[in-house]
Amino acid sequence: MNERIGTSQIKNASPxxxxxxxxxxxxxxxxxxxxxxxxxLVDRVIEIATVNGFTKSEVARRMQMPEGTFSQWFSGKYAGRLDTTNKQVEQWLLAMEEQAGLAASIPTSPGFIKTRISAEITETLAWAQMTADMVMITLAAGNxxxxxxRHYCATRPHAYLATISPHTKTVHGMLVELAAELDVQxxxxxxxxxxxxxxxxxxGSGSLLIIDEAQNLVDDAINQLRxxxxxxxxxxxxxxxxEVYTRFTKRSDGPSYDQLKSRLGKRLKRDKPRVEDLQAFIAAWGVADLDCVKLLTGIGMKGGALRQIDKTLKLASxxxxxxQEPLAKQHIEAAWKNRDVEDMA
Known part of the structure; x- marks a missing residue:
């Protein structure tokens, strides 16, 4: 019997x-x-476990209680001291509720923002899809x-995104990722x-395979895409x-590389972010103070670009x-220093 090829397990229905x-x-x-x-406590356990999809054995493991003890406690059949076991369950519930409260207080990053670079990425992807061509998009991290x-795939038919990791860099690993995206069994x-x-x-015509983190691919996997x-x-x-592009320019060992280099129909390259894109992202965070915008723009010009701004603003918020103060320059400075990524200057 055929089975789905994929790297992630299908989650069971909530218990x-x-x-x-x-x-x-x-x-x-x-x-x-x-x-x-x-x-x-039973009602609170049911609520938290249901929301998180925990089984009884998972709850017992998380609260560091023997599974048999928890099962007996939950069913009302536990013969030991109820107050002691109640206290252990309550401590776990308080920790879970505190964790949930902290997670809820963390500011949410802005959704997809139409920037100049995102428009260029969209144009390049559309070219590849319309012309059945191979394109390359190389941008510095965090742009x-x-x-x-992802936005392109969500808004265009027949576009599929596969992300490559060091564990899926081989031909077979890449094919497994593509099969999962294409629903191939x-x-x-x-x-x-x-x-x-x-x-x-x-x-039919008009399909597009987007291979993210393509620098991880081995040469044979890139040739398979050709x-x-x-x-x-x-x-x-x-x-x-x-890195993925330098492999084409620095090597010429064999006909496959000649074919690959000649196959590229278009390349989009940008090593540094544009100031207008950084400021659009900062505005999406709701930051308008000029001193804050200037500081965040400087942070975004460092390695990591939009990602640096996002992480810094989350901590600053x-x-x-x-x-109990409105977001200000001193909070951003403190957040950047606390993150200890690199010097402010």
């Missing part, structure tokens, strides 16, 4: 938690107050290339290339840092909230 029908019996080691507390690619690795090609043929362009007439976009 069902049913409230116990019977409370623990009163005895020498449990009072009426203990039982009342138990009912309250929003991944966000732009094939258990035989030898047939995976053809199965993906057949899916591209069924889609095969998809040549045989199945699909567009391919290699997206990553400058937390510092401002903790001091």
């Amino acid at each position: 069902t938690w049913e409230r116990p029908f019977k409370a623990p019996e009163l005895s020498a080691n449990r009072t009426k107050d203990d039982v009342t507390t138990w009912w309250s 929003g290339k991944t966000a732009a690619c 094939e258990h035989n690795p030898a047939k995976l290339t053809r199965k993906i090609g057949m899916k591209l043929q069924r889609i 095969h998809f362009v040549d045989v199945y007439q699909c567009g391919v976009a290699l997206v990553g840092n400058n 937390m510092l401002a909230m903790g001091a």
